[in-house]
Amino acid sequence: MSAQGSDVPDIVSAQWLKDRLADVKVLDASWYLPVHKRDAVEEFKASRLPGAQFFDLDAISDTSVDLPHMLPSEAAFAAAADALCINPDDTIVVYDRLGAFSSPRAWWTWHVFGHKRVAVLDGGLPAWVEAGSELESTPVASWRDVLAAVEAGTTGNLVDARPAGRWRGEAPEVRPGLASGHIPGSKNLPWDAVQSGGRFKPAEQLRAAFQGAGADLGRPLTLSCGSGTTACVLLLAARRAAPGARATVYDGSWSEWGGLPGVPVAKGAA
Known part of the structure; x- marks a missing residue:
C-alpha cells in the first residue's frame, strides 16, 4: 500500500x-x-x-x-x-x-x-x-572536529567542493542566513572540476586537480561543500586518483559551519 x-x-x-x-x-x-x-x-x-x-x-x-x-x-x-x-x-x-x-x-x-x-x-x-547489502563506513567529521583542526592550524588538507566564488565569499550562499566565505586554511576544488560531461576524469587528471588545489592525497583529507553532497564527489575523485586515499566527509559542511555563531570564517583566495 x-x-x-x-x-x-x-x-x-x-x-x-x-x-x-x-x-x-x-x-x-x-x-x-x-x-x-x-x-x-x-x-x-x-x-x-x-x-x-x-x-x-x-x-x-x-x-x-x-x-x-x-x-x-x-x-x-x-x-x-x-x-x-x-x-x-x-x-x-x-x-x-x-x-x-x-x-x-x-x-x-x-x-x-x-x-x-x-x-x-x-x-x-x-x-x-x-540481505547481504554492504554498509558505508567512510569516516564522518563533525563541526567540533573541524574547529579543533582550525584552532590547531591543521586544516591545510581540508578541501571545499563549492564553486570558487562562494568559497572566496564573493558570491552569495544559496541558503539564506549563512555567512559567506570558507573555513580558515581550507582549499578549494569545485566538484565539477573533477568531472567532464558528467563523468569522472582519468586518475592522472584528478591527481593534478588535487595537487593544483594545494591538497596532498598522501595525507588524510577532510572534504566539505555546501551540504555534504558534492563533498562525496571529491571523495570518489580522491579514491580514483589515489586508491586507498584516507578521507573524511564533513557532514554538516557549510550549511552547518556558515550558520554557527562564533566560528572563524575566512574570505578571499588566501
Missing part, C-alpha cells in the same frame, strides 16, 4: 531499496530511549546505508516546548529539507537501527510537510545487512 497520490509504497524491502538506491534519498532516522544507552549520531558516523544522511528527530523539532521531538515549524522543516538537498518530488527512504522504531516517526513528519514519496525500510539497517 502506498500513500495517496504516490507510486512509492509506505513500507519497502531491502531488495526494493537496493534496486533503486541510485534514485532515492536515504535518511537514517535512528533515535534511542535513554534506557538503550546508545548514541545514534556516533553510530551513524561509524556506519550507514550507502549515501545516507542523518535525520535528527530531536534537532529538527520544536525546541521551544518542553517535550521531546515535537514537529518543527514549517520554516524550520523547510530549512532542514534544504540542508539535506531534498525536494518535494524526491523519493525518500527512512530507516533506523532497531528495525522500525523511530523511522516511522520520520516518515510521518515528512508526510505532514507535504512529501508523499516517502517509505520506511522494513526491518531497517538489520534487514539491509541480513
Whole structure:
C-alpha cells in the first residue's frame, strides 16, 4: 500500500531499496530511549546505508516546548529539507537501527510537510545487512572536529567542493542566513572540476586537480561543500586518483559551519 497520490509504497524491502538506491534519498532516522544507552549520531558516523544522511528527530523539532521531538515549524522543516538537498518530488527512504522504531516517526513528519514519496525500510539497517547489502563506513567529521583542526592550524588538507566564488565569499550562499566565505586554511576544488560531461576524469587528471588545489592525497583529507553532497564527489575523485586515499566527509559542511555563531570564517583566495 502506498500513500495517496504516490507510486512509492509506505513500507519497502531491502531488495526494493537496493534496486533503486541510485534514485532515492536515504535518511537514517535512528533515535534511542535513554534506557538503550546508545548514541545514534556516533553510530551513524561509524556506519550507514550507502549515501545516507542523518535525520535528527530531536534537532529538527520544536525546541521551544518542553517535550521531546515535537514537529518543527514549517520554516524550520523547510530549512532542514534544504540542508539535506531534498525536494518535494524526491523519493525518500527512512530507516533506523532497531528495525522500525523511530523511522516511522520520520516518515510521518515528512508526510505532514507535504512529501508523499516517502517509505520506511522494513526491518531497517538489520534487514539491509541480513540481505547481504554492504554498509558505508567512510569516516564522518563533525563541526567540533573541524574547529579543533582550525584552532590547531591543521586544516591545510581540508578541501571545499563549492564553486570558487562562494568559497572566496564573493558570491552569495544559496541558503539564506549563512555567512559567506570558507573555513580558515581550507582549499578549494569545485566538484565539477573533477568531472567532464558528467563523468569522472582519468586518475592522472584528478591527481593534478588535487595537487593544483594545494591538497596532498598522501595525507588524510577532510572534504566539505555546501551540504555534504558534492563533498562525496571529491571523495570518489580522491579514491580514483589515489586508491586507498584516507578521507573524511564533513557532514554538516557549510550549511552547518556558515550558520554557527562564533566560528572563524575566512574570505578571499588566501
